[in-house]
Amino acid sequence: MVRVFVNIKELVQVRDRSIDFVSGAEMKKLPVLRNAFLVVKDDIIHDYGLMEDFTEIPADEVIDATGKLILPAWVDSHTHLVYAGNRIDEFVDRINGLSYEQIAANGGGILNSAKKLQALSEEDLYEQSKVRLEEIIRLGTGAVEIKSGYGLSFKAELKMLRVIRRLKENYPIEIKATFLGAHALPLEYKNDKQAYLDMLVQKLIPQIALEKLADFVDIFCETGYFDVKDTEYILSAARAFGLRPKIHVNQFTSIGGVQAGVKYDALSVDHLEVMTDADIQALQNTRTMPVALPACSYFLSIPYTPARKMIDSGLPLALATDFNPGSTPSGNMNFVVATACIKMKMTPEEAINAATVNATYAMDVGNKVGSITRGKKARLILTKALHSYAAIPYSFGSHLIEEVY
Secondary structure (H helix, E strand, O other): OOOEEEEEEEEEOOOOOOOOOOOOHHHHHOOEEEEEEEEOOOOOOOEEEEEHHHHOOOOOOEOOOOOOEEEEOOOEEEEEEOOOOOHHHHHHHHHOHHHHHHHHHOOOOOHHHHHHHHHOOHHHHHHHHHHHHHHHHHOEEEEEEEEEEOOHHHHHHHHHHHHHHHHHHOOOEEEEEEEEEOOOHHHOOOOOOOHOOOOOOOHHHHHHHHHHOOOOEEEOOOOOOEEHHHHHHHHHHOOOOOOOEEEEEOOOOOOOOOHHHHHHOOOOOEEOOOHHHHHHHHHHEEEEEEEEEEEEEHHOOOOOHHHHHHHHOOOOEOOOOOOEOOOOOOHHHHHHHHHHHHHHHHHHHHHHHOOOOHHHHHHOOOOOOOEEEOOEEEOEEEEEEEEOOOOHHOOOOOEEEEEEE
């Protein structure tokens, strides 16, 4: 199958070779070809260039992209899209004045989702989850990381991870699985946190490794959830089974989680709404990607990750949705890119880099997707006719995608 796109107004994120990520001032550089062509053969990017250099070739389909843009599909490196039901009642509670922490203390939050998920069959969980996955694909996402963490028991965590594996087998986009058993403390362990952590380390992680159900391990390192000592215990055990860390840190408080992530060579540290100078310094010159989740800040009305300060300090930054039922019930990466520009003062170039090449690093798929590069998978967004790629964050409430390939 040969598909040729011609007269592309802007072919965005064109890189002749794969790169790991861009940092600091380099994030403002977004390589673009204007009035371009793109050739896809058997689902792989085969060639591209300027229309003035285009020579017609035999093709099964030719798409005239006059006035339109093509960019690599979004990469969403942090989601919880496998979950049961919803938490709409808690949304209303927040409108009426309750905080995220107060809702959790009243039995809501993560424990509420866990109760619903434990009662749901694996088949029903798959059916609910595939609807969300299909939705984000239509919204332009071409690679996604999905976490467990709403099971909070041996059986339910495995159920979640098996559902993620089934999604991976049945859908064409890149999917990575993350084990997040240490998302919250189950009620039955509320007086013995160490016993729960021991169960994760001694029983669940070995079983997950045996069945090859996860690529990464995660933990919610936060005041009131799990501390740095807990985090190091989980990360150390998981590393022995080949699970690289991707950890939740600094959502509400800074307690040393960033430093723990760097110590254990975390692929990414995610959330980062609260960042001290020491946290920023700890990330400099490391291979750990900071990941911001601006839709979570929007939905919970909490501070945004200080992107401007971090990038100006020379750090890289990735963007992701945090798609989950409690704090970010949306997997729309277009909104994330727009919010990063509008609320975090990232430039369109920085935001697109953060949602493509840097995001691929944060879920270890940079050799497959995330840029217009020969040999990579053709996971593409074809926009409607647009002024430029800056229209994506500018027209934040409009659906600008014509087709997803």
